Amino acid sequence: MSPAPSINPLLRDSGTYPFQRLTEARRVLTAGHPDLRILDFGAGEPREPTPELIRRAMVDAIEAETVSSYPLAAGLPELRTAIAGWIGRRYETTVDPDRHVLPTLGSKELVFGLAQVLVDRDGGRDLVAVPQPAYPVYERGARFAGADVLTLPLTAEHGFLPDLDAITESQWSRLALLWVNYPNNPTAAVASREWYVDAAERCRRHGVVLASDEAYSELWFDGDAPASALQVAPDGDGLSNVLTINTLSKRSSMPGYRSGFVAGDPDLIAVLKRHRPSVGVAPQRFVQLAAVAAWNDEDHVEAVRDHYREKLAVLQPGLDAVGLRNAGGPASFFRWLAVPDGWSEADWAATARRDPLTAELIAILTDGDDAATGAVSATFAGCLLRAGIVCAPGGFFGPAGEGYVRVALVPTIDDGAVAAERLRDLVGSRA
Numbered sequence: 001m002s003p004a005p006s007i008n009p010l011l012r013d014s015g016t017y018p019f020q021r022l023t024e025a026r027r028v029l030t031a032g033h034p035d036l037r038i039l040d041f042g043a044g045e046p047r048e049p050t051p052e053l054i055r056r057a058m059v060d061a062i063e064a065e066t067v068s069s070y071p072l073a074a075g076l077p078e079l080r081t082a083i084a085g086w087i088g089r090r091y092e093t094t095v096d097p098d099r100h101v102l103p104t105l106g107s108k109e110l111v112f113g114l115a116q117v118l119v120d121r122d123g124g125r126d127l128v129a130v131p132q133p134a135y136p137v138y139e140r141g142a143r144f145a146g147a148d149v150l151t152l153p154l155t156a157e158h159g160f161l162p163d164l165d166a167i168t169e170s171q172w173s174r175l176a177l178l179w180v181n182y183p184n185n186p187t188a189a190v191a192s193r194e195w196y197v198d199a200a201e202r203c204r205r206h207g208v209v210l211a212s213d214e215a216y217s218e219l220w221f222d223g224d225a226p227a228s229a230l231q232v233a234p235d236g237d238g239l240s241n242v243l244t245i246n247t248l249s250k251r252s253s254m255p256g257y258r259s260g261f262v263a264g265d266p267d268l269i270a271v272l273k274r275h276r277p278s279v280g281v282a283p284q285r286f287v288q289l290a291a292v293a294a295w296n297d298e299d300h301v302e303a304v305r306d307h308y309r310e311k312l313a314v315l316q317p318g319l320d321a322v323g324l325r326n327a328g329g330p331a332s333f334f335r336w337l338a339v340p341d342g343w344s345e346a347d348w349a350a351t352a353r354r355d356p357l358t359a360e361l362i363a364i365l366t367d368g369d370d371a372a373t374g375a376v377s378a379t380f381a382g383c384l385l386r387a388g389i390v391c392a393p394g395g396f397f398g399p400a401g402e403g404y405v406r407v408a409l410v411p412t413i414d415d416g417a418v419a420a421e422r423l424r425d426l427v428g429s430r431a
Contacts, residue, residue: 018396048253058290075103095236106258115145125176133397160189183331216332318420352383
Protein backbone atom coordinates (compact mmCIF):
# COMPACT_ATOMS: atom_id res chain seq x y z
CA MET A 1 0.00 0.00 0.00
CA SER A 2 1.54 3.32 -1.08
CA PRO A 3 1.92 6.12 1.45
CA ALA A 4 -0.75 8.82 1.56
CA PRO A 5 0.04 12.20 0.02
CA SER A 6 1.22 14.85 2.44
CA ILE A 7 -1.12 17.61 3.60
CA ASN A 8 -0.11 20.92 5.08
CA PRO A 9 -0.55 20.42 8.85
CA LEU A 10 -2.10 23.87 9.13
CA LEU A 11 -4.95 22.69 6.94
CA ARG A 12 -5.20 19.36 8.72
CA ASP A 13 -5.36 20.97 12.16
CA SER A 14 -7.55 23.97 11.36
CA GLY A 15 -10.83 22.08 11.62
CA THR A 16 -13.96 22.69 9.61
CA TYR A 17 -14.49 26.29 8.52
CA PRO A 18 -17.13 27.57 10.95
CA PHE A 19 -19.80 28.46 8.44
CA GLN A 20 -19.54 25.07 6.78
CA ARG A 21 -20.77 23.72 10.12
CA LEU A 22 -23.93 25.79 9.78
CA THR A 23 -24.48 24.30 6.32
CA GLU A 24 -24.03 20.78 7.67
CA ALA A 25 -26.32 21.44 10.64
CA ARG A 26 -29.00 22.72 8.28
CA ARG A 27 -28.64 19.58 6.17
CA VAL A 28 -29.11 17.32 9.19
CA LEU A 29 -32.12 19.30 10.40
CA THR A 30 -33.73 19.24 6.96
CA ALA A 31 -33.18 15.49 6.63
CA GLY A 32 -35.01 14.88 9.89
CA HIS A 33 -37.73 17.49 9.38
CA PRO A 34 -38.14 18.13 5.64
CA ASP A 35 -41.31 20.19 6.12
CA LEU A 36 -39.72 22.65 8.56
CA ARG A 37 -39.27 26.10 7.01
CA ILE A 38 -35.73 27.14 7.87
CA LEU A 39 -35.11 30.85 8.37
CA ASP A 40 -31.40 31.47 7.88
CA PHE A 41 -29.81 34.45 9.65
CA GLY A 42 -26.46 32.67 9.88
CA ALA A 43 -24.06 33.43 7.05
CA GLY A 44 -23.57 37.06 6.08
CA GLU A 45 -24.37 36.60 2.39
CA PRO A 46 -26.63 39.28 0.91
CA ARG A 47 -29.71 37.92 -0.84
CA GLU A 48 -30.98 41.18 -2.30
CA PRO A 49 -31.41 41.37 -6.09
CA THR A 50 -28.35 42.83 -7.77
CA PRO A 51 -29.48 46.20 -9.23
CA GLU A 52 -30.54 46.10 -12.85
CA LEU A 53 -28.04 48.75 -13.98
CA ILE A 54 -25.19 46.53 -12.75
CA ARG A 55 -26.56 43.38 -14.37
CA ARG A 56 -27.10 45.27 -17.63
CA ALA A 57 -23.54 46.62 -17.57
CA MET A 58 -22.21 43.08 -17.19
CA VAL A 59 -24.38 41.70 -20.00
CA ASP A 60 -23.27 44.51 -22.31
CA ALA A 61 -19.62 43.82 -21.43
CA ILE A 62 -19.96 40.10 -22.16
CA GLU A 63 -21.64 40.78 -25.50
CA ALA A 64 -18.91 43.25 -26.48
CA GLU A 65 -16.05 40.88 -25.58
CA THR A 66 -16.12 38.50 -28.54
CA VAL A 67 -12.49 37.46 -27.89
CA SER A 68 -11.72 36.73 -24.25
CA SER A 69 -8.36 37.82 -22.82
CA TYR A 70 -6.66 37.27 -19.49
CA PRO A 71 -7.35 40.25 -17.19
CA LEU A 72 -4.34 42.26 -16.06
CA ALA A 73 -3.46 42.25 -12.37
CA ALA A 74 -3.58 46.07 -12.27
CA GLY A 75 -7.24 46.05 -13.38
CA LEU A 76 -8.98 48.21 -15.94
CA PRO A 77 -8.12 51.93 -15.85
CA GLU A 78 -11.80 52.82 -15.92
CA LEU A 79 -12.46 50.70 -12.82
CA ARG A 80 -9.55 52.22 -10.91
CA THR A 81 -10.86 55.66 -11.89
CA ALA A 82 -14.38 54.81 -10.72
CA ILE A 83 -13.05 53.54 -7.36
CA ALA A 84 -10.86 56.62 -6.89
CA GLY A 85 -13.84 58.83 -7.70
CA TRP A 86 -16.00 57.02 -5.14
CA ILE A 87 -13.27 57.37 -2.48
CA GLY A 88 -13.11 61.10 -3.18
CA ARG A 89 -16.87 61.55 -2.91
CA ARG A 90 -17.34 59.29 0.10
CA TYR A 91 -14.30 60.18 2.20
CA GLU A 92 -13.02 63.48 0.73
CA THR A 93 -9.67 61.79 0.20
CA THR A 94 -7.85 62.28 -3.09
CA VAL A 95 -6.16 59.17 -4.47
CA ASP A 96 -4.43 58.52 -7.78
CA PRO A 97 -6.19 55.65 -9.57
CA ASP A 98 -2.88 54.43 -11.01
CA ARG A 99 -0.84 54.58 -7.77
CA HIS A 100 -3.23 54.11 -4.87
CA VAL A 101 -5.90 51.66 -6.12
CA LEU A 102 -5.90 47.99 -7.12
CA PRO A 103 -9.03 45.94 -8.00
CA THR A 104 -9.36 42.58 -6.25
CA LEU A 105 -11.38 39.39 -6.65
CA GLY A 106 -13.78 40.35 -3.89
CA SER A 107 -12.07 41.03 -0.57
CA LYS A 108 -11.52 37.58 0.93
CA GLU A 109 -8.61 36.63 -1.33
CA LEU A 110 -6.75 39.82 -0.38
CA VAL A 111 -7.52 39.34 3.31
CA PHE A 112 -6.16 35.79 3.20
CA GLY A 113 -3.14 36.56 1.03
CA LEU A 114 -1.87 39.87 2.43
CA ALA A 115 0.23 38.24 5.15
CA GLN A 116 2.05 36.19 2.50
CA VAL A 117 3.25 39.46 0.98
CA LEU A 118 4.19 41.22 4.23
CA VAL A 119 5.43 38.60 6.71
CA ASP A 120 9.25 38.37 6.81
CA ARG A 121 10.30 35.62 9.18
CA ASP A 122 14.00 35.96 8.42
CA GLY A 123 13.79 39.69 9.03
CA GLY A 124 12.02 39.27 12.36
CA ARG A 125 8.60 40.50 11.17
CA ASP A 126 6.81 37.27 11.96
CA LEU A 127 3.77 38.43 13.92
CA VAL A 128 0.29 39.42 12.74
CA ALA A 129 -2.22 41.10 15.07
CA VAL A 130 -5.89 40.19 14.62
CA PRO A 131 -8.98 41.27 16.54
CA GLN A 132 -11.16 38.81 18.44
CA PRO A 133 -14.01 38.14 17.95
CA ALA A 134 -13.35 38.38 14.24
CA TYR A 135 -13.77 37.04 10.75
CA PRO A 136 -11.70 33.82 10.86
CA VAL A 137 -9.75 34.54 7.65
CA TYR A 138 -7.41 37.12 9.23
CA GLU A 139 -5.92 34.46 11.48
CA ARG A 140 -6.01 31.68 8.91
CA GLY A 141 -4.20 33.80 6.33
CA ALA A 142 -1.55 34.77 8.87
CA ARG A 143 -0.88 31.19 9.91
CA PHE A 144 -0.63 29.94 6.33
CA ALA A 145 1.96 32.69 5.79
CA GLY A 146 4.02 31.16 8.60
CA ALA A 147 3.33 33.99 11.06
CA ASP A 148 2.56 33.89 14.73
CA VAL A 149 -0.74 35.50 15.71
CA LEU A 150 -1.37 38.12 18.37
CA THR A 151 -5.06 38.32 19.29
CA LEU A 152 -6.44 41.68 20.38
CA PRO A 153 -9.66 41.25 22.39
CA LEU A 154 -12.63 43.44 21.49
CA THR A 155 -14.83 44.15 24.49
CA ALA A 156 -18.00 46.13 24.99
CA GLU A 157 -16.22 48.17 27.68
CA HIS A 158 -13.84 49.55 25.02
CA GLY A 159 -16.45 49.98 22.30
CA PHE A 160 -15.20 46.80 20.59
CA LEU A 161 -11.97 48.62 19.65
CA PRO A 162 -8.61 46.89 20.22
CA ASP A 163 -6.50 48.22 23.05
CA LEU A 164 -3.39 49.31 21.15
CA ASP A 165 -1.70 50.26 24.44
CA ALA A 166 -1.68 46.57 25.32
CA ILE A 167 0.76 45.80 22.48
CA THR A 168 4.25 45.66 23.99
CA GLU A 169 7.33 47.19 22.38
CA SER A 170 8.72 43.72 21.71
CA GLN A 171 5.47 42.78 19.96
CA TRP A 172 5.49 45.98 17.89
CA SER A 173 9.03 45.15 16.78
CA ARG A 174 7.84 41.78 15.44
CA LEU A 175 4.57 42.93 13.91
CA ALA A 176 4.26 42.90 10.14
CA LEU A 177 0.54 43.56 9.96
CA LEU A 178 -2.25 44.88 12.20
CA TRP A 179 -5.77 43.94 11.06
CA VAL A 180 -8.75 46.10 11.98
CA ASN A 181 -12.32 45.78 10.72
CA TYR A 182 -14.93 48.55 10.98
CA PRO A 183 -17.86 48.45 10.70
CA ASN A 184 -17.00 45.33 12.59
CA ASN A 185 -17.97 41.77 11.83
CA PRO A 186 -19.45 40.39 14.06
CA THR A 187 -20.05 43.22 16.58
CA ALA A 188 -21.28 45.94 14.15
CA ALA A 189 -19.14 48.51 16.01
CA VAL A 190 -17.59 51.51 14.25
CA ALA A 191 -14.30 53.37 14.64
CA SER A 192 -13.84 57.13 14.51
CA ARG A 193 -11.52 59.01 12.19
CA GLU A 194 -9.49 60.02 15.27
CA TRP A 195 -9.03 56.39 16.22
CA TYR A 196 -7.75 55.57 12.73
CA VAL A 197 -5.32 58.51 12.86
CA ASP A 198 -3.91 57.23 16.15
CA ALA A 199 -3.67 53.63 14.91
CA ALA A 200 -1.95 54.71 11.67
CA GLU A 201 0.56 56.85 13.55
CA ARG A 202 1.46 53.96 15.87
CA CYS A 203 1.90 51.64 12.91
CA ARG A 204 4.13 54.11 11.04
CA ARG A 205 6.24 54.63 14.13
CA HIS A 206 6.90 50.90 14.34
CA GLY A 207 7.10 50.03 10.64
CA VAL A 208 3.82 48.06 10.70
CA VAL A 209 1.09 47.94 8.04
CA LEU A 210 -2.38 48.94 9.21
CA ALA A 211 -4.84 46.87 7.15
CA SER A 212 -8.44 48.05 7.47
CA ASP A 213 -11.16 45.70 6.24
CA GLU A 214 -14.12 47.96 5.44
CA ALA A 215 -16.45 45.54 3.68
CA TYR A 216 -19.51 46.89 5.55
CA SER A 217 -18.68 50.59 5.22
CA GLU A 218 -21.90 51.46 3.37
CA LEU A 219 -24.37 49.79 5.71
CA TRP A 220 -25.54 51.38 8.94
CA PHE A 221 -28.81 51.52 10.84
CA ASP A 222 -28.52 54.93 12.47
CA GLY A 223 -26.08 57.74 13.14
CA ASP A 224 -23.43 59.12 10.81
CA ALA A 225 -21.77 57.25 7.95
CA PRO A 226 -18.87 55.14 9.27
CA ALA A 227 -15.36 56.56 9.00
CA SER A 228 -12.50 54.98 7.04
CA ALA A 229 -8.77 54.54 7.48
CA LEU A 230 -8.50 56.40 4.16
CA GLN A 231 -9.47 59.54 6.07
CA VAL A 232 -6.18 59.67 7.97
CA ALA A 233 -4.91 61.89 5.13
CA PRO A 234 -6.99 63.98 2.70
CA ASP A 235 -4.05 63.66 0.30
CA GLY A 236 -3.49 60.05 -0.71
CA ASP A 237 0.27 60.49 -0.38
CA GLY A 238 -0.26 60.71 3.37
CA LEU A 239 -1.43 57.08 3.44
CA SER A 240 1.95 55.49 4.15
CA ASN A 241 1.64 52.14 5.96
CA VAL A 242 -2.16 52.14 5.46
CA LEU A 243 -4.22 49.79 3.28
CA THR A 244 -7.99 49.58 3.14
CA ILE A 245 -9.99 46.75 1.62
CA ASN A 246 -13.54 47.10 0.37
CA THR A 247 -15.99 45.11 -1.72
CA LEU A 248 -19.21 45.40 -3.69
CA SER A 249 -20.63 42.22 -2.12
CA LYS A 250 -22.52 44.01 0.63
CA ARG A 251 -22.78 47.58 -0.69
CA SER A 252 -24.26 46.57 -4.04
CA SER A 253 -25.59 43.05 -3.32
CA MET A 254 -22.96 41.47 -5.59
CA PRO A 255 -21.43 38.59 -3.56
CA GLY A 256 -21.23 36.27 -6.57
CA TYR A 257 -19.48 38.82 -8.76
CA ARG A 258 -16.35 38.77 -6.56
CA SER A 259 -15.35 42.40 -7.02
CA GLY A 260 -13.54 44.63 -4.55
CA PHE A 261 -10.44 46.77 -4.15
CA VAL A 262 -7.45 47.53 -1.98
CA ALA A 263 -6.35 51.16 -1.70
CA GLY A 264 -3.76 53.13 0.21
CA ASP A 265 0.02 53.40 0.45
CA PRO A 266 1.30 53.58 -3.15
CA ASP A 267 4.50 51.71 -2.27
CA LEU A 268 2.47 48.82 -0.87
CA ILE A 269 0.12 48.89 -3.87
CA ALA A 270 3.21 48.59 -6.10
CA VAL A 271 4.34 45.55 -4.10
CA LEU A 272 0.92 43.94 -4.51
CA LYS A 273 1.04 44.58 -8.26
CA ARG A 274 4.31 42.62 -8.37
CA HIS A 275 2.87 39.76 -6.34
CA ARG A 276 -0.58 39.27 -7.81
CA PRO A 277 0.31 38.08 -11.34
CA SER A 278 1.77 34.97 -9.70
CA VAL A 279 -1.52 34.00 -8.07
CA GLY A 280 -4.00 34.87 -10.84
CA VAL A 281 -6.68 36.72 -8.89
CA ALA A 282 -7.52 39.57 -11.26
CA PRO A 283 -11.31 39.96 -11.74
CA GLN A 284 -12.74 39.18 -15.17
CA ARG A 285 -13.05 42.14 -17.53
CA PHE A 286 -16.86 41.92 -17.68
CA VAL A 287 -17.08 41.88 -13.89
CA GLN A 288 -14.84 44.94 -13.71
CA LEU A 289 -17.09 46.83 -16.12
CA ALA A 290 -20.13 45.90 -14.04
CA ALA A 291 -18.22 47.21 -11.01
CA VAL A 292 -17.68 50.55 -12.75
CA ALA A 293 -21.46 50.95 -12.92
CA ALA A 294 -21.80 50.00 -9.25
CA TRP A 295 -19.20 52.42 -7.87
CA ASN A 296 -20.63 55.26 -9.95
CA ASP A 297 -24.16 54.93 -8.55
CA GLU A 298 -25.36 55.72 -5.01
CA ASP A 299 -29.13 55.52 -5.41
CA HIS A 300 -29.18 51.73 -5.15
CA VAL A 301 -26.97 51.86 -2.04
CA GLU A 302 -29.34 54.22 -0.24
CA ALA A 303 -32.22 51.91 -1.13
CA VAL A 304 -30.48 48.82 0.24
CA ARG A 305 -29.64 50.63 3.49
CA ASP A 306 -33.29 51.50 3.99
CA HIS A 307 -34.23 47.90 3.22
CA TYR A 308 -31.95 46.51 5.95
CA ARG A 309 -33.42 48.99 8.42
CA GLU A 310 -36.88 47.72 7.54
CA LYS A 311 -35.72 44.13 8.01
CA LEU A 312 -34.41 44.92 11.48
CA ALA A 313 -37.67 46.62 12.46
CA VAL A 314 -39.64 43.52 11.44
CA LEU A 315 -37.39 41.06 13.30
CA GLN A 316 -36.85 43.15 16.45
CA PRO A 317 -40.05 42.09 18.30
CA GLY A 318 -38.95 38.45 18.09
CA LEU A 319 -35.45 39.24 19.37
CA ASP A 320 -37.01 41.19 22.24
CA ALA A 321 -39.34 38.31 23.08
CA VAL A 322 -36.50 35.85 23.74
CA GLY A 323 -34.39 38.48 25.51
CA LEU A 324 -31.71 38.88 22.85
CA ARG A 325 -30.22 42.30 23.60
CA ASN A 326 -28.14 44.20 21.07
CA ALA A 327 -24.66 44.37 22.58
CA GLY A 328 -22.86 45.75 19.53
CA GLY A 329 -22.77 48.83 17.35
CA PRO A 330 -25.02 50.58 14.82
CA ALA A 331 -23.53 49.48 11.50
CA SER A 332 -23.20 46.59 9.03
CA PHE A 333 -26.22 44.32 8.50
CA PHE A 334 -25.47 42.31 11.63
CA ARG A 335 -26.81 42.36 15.17
CA TRP A 336 -24.39 41.18 17.88
CA LEU A 337 -26.69 39.83 20.55
CA ALA A 338 -25.96 38.87 24.14
CA VAL A 339 -27.40 35.49 25.10
CA PRO A 340 -29.84 36.26 27.95
CA ASP A 341 -29.06 35.13 31.48
CA GLY A 342 -31.02 32.08 32.57
CA TRP A 343 -32.21 31.31 29.05
CA SER A 344 -31.62 27.56 29.43
CA GLU A 345 -34.22 27.40 32.21
CA ALA A 346 -36.98 28.67 29.95
CA ASP A 347 -39.55 26.06 28.92
CA TRP A 348 -38.74 26.39 25.20
CA ALA A 349 -35.03 25.86 25.80
CA ALA A 350 -35.51 22.91 28.14
CA THR A 351 -37.79 21.24 25.59
CA ALA A 352 -35.27 21.78 22.80
CA ARG A 353 -32.37 20.40 24.85
CA ARG A 354 -34.26 17.18 25.59
CA ASP A 355 -34.47 16.45 21.86
CA PRO A 356 -31.57 14.20 20.72
CA LEU A 357 -31.51 16.08 17.42
CA THR A 358 -30.60 19.28 19.25
CA ALA A 359 -27.58 17.57 20.78
CA GLU A 360 -26.52 16.45 17.30
CA LEU A 361 -26.87 19.98 15.96
CA ILE A 362 -24.80 21.40 18.84
CA ALA A 363 -22.10 18.79 18.20
CA ILE A 364 -21.91 19.91 14.57
CA LEU A 365 -21.70 23.57 15.55
CA THR A 366 -18.80 22.82 17.90
CA ASP A 367 -17.06 20.63 15.29
CA GLY A 368 -17.24 17.59 17.55
CA ASP A 369 -15.11 19.22 20.25
CA ASP A 370 -16.28 17.62 23.48
CA ALA A 371 -14.72 20.42 25.51
CA ALA A 372 -16.81 22.99 23.63
CA THR A 373 -20.18 21.24 23.64
CA GLY A 374 -21.21 23.19 26.72
CA ALA A 375 -20.40 26.52 25.08
CA VAL A 376 -23.27 28.93 25.66
CA SER A 377 -23.28 30.42 22.17
CA ALA A 378 -23.33 27.07 20.35
CA THR A 379 -25.90 25.61 22.72
CA PHE A 380 -28.21 28.59 22.36
CA ALA A 381 -27.77 28.60 18.56
CA GLY A 382 -28.44 24.86 18.45
CA CYS A 383 -31.70 25.26 20.34
CA LEU A 384 -32.84 28.03 18.01
CA LEU A 385 -31.81 25.94 15.02
CA ARG A 386 -34.01 23.10 16.27
CA ALA A 387 -36.87 25.59 15.89
CA GLY A 388 -35.74 26.33 12.33
CA ILE A 389 -34.02 29.66 13.05
CA VAL A 390 -30.35 29.84 12.08
CA CYS A 391 -27.90 32.24 13.73
CA ALA A 392 -24.12 32.15 14.09
CA PRO A 393 -22.71 31.18 17.50
CA GLY A 394 -20.37 33.84 18.84
CA GLY A 395 -17.74 31.15 19.35
CA PHE A 396 -17.35 30.96 15.57
CA PHE A 397 -15.43 34.22 15.86
CA GLY A 398 -13.05 33.11 18.60
CA PRO A 399 -13.23 32.63 22.38
CA ALA A 400 -14.04 36.32 22.89
CA GLY A 401 -17.32 35.71 21.09
CA GLU A 402 -18.62 33.34 23.75
CA GLY A 403 -21.90 34.44 25.26
CA TYR A 404 -23.13 36.06 22.06
CA VAL A 405 -24.80 35.11 18.80
CA ARG A 406 -24.70 36.98 15.50
CA VAL A 407 -27.79 37.56 13.41
CA ALA A 408 -27.30 38.51 9.75
CA LEU A 409 -30.29 40.42 8.39
CA VAL A 410 -30.18 38.74 5.00
CA PRO A 411 -33.52 36.86 4.76
CA THR A 412 -36.49 38.58 3.15
CA ILE A 413 -38.78 40.87 5.10
CA ASP A 414 -41.46 38.16 4.93
CA ASP A 415 -39.06 35.61 6.42
CA GLY A 416 -38.09 38.11 9.09
CA ALA A 417 -41.74 38.49 10.05
CA VAL A 418 -42.16 34.71 10.22
CA ALA A 419 -39.02 34.45 12.37
CA ALA A 420 -40.32 37.13 14.75
CA GLU A 421 -43.63 35.29 15.07
CA ARG A 422 -41.85 31.98 15.66
CA LEU A 423 -39.61 33.47 18.34
CA ARG A 424 -42.62 34.94 20.15
CA ASP A 425 -44.38 31.60 19.90
CA LEU A 426 -41.36 29.88 21.47
CA VAL A 427 -41.68 31.92 24.64
CA GLY A 428 -45.47 32.21 24.55
CA SER A 429 -45.40 35.96 23.97
CA ARG A 430 -47.78 37.12 21.23
CA ALA A 431 -48.58 40.54 22.64
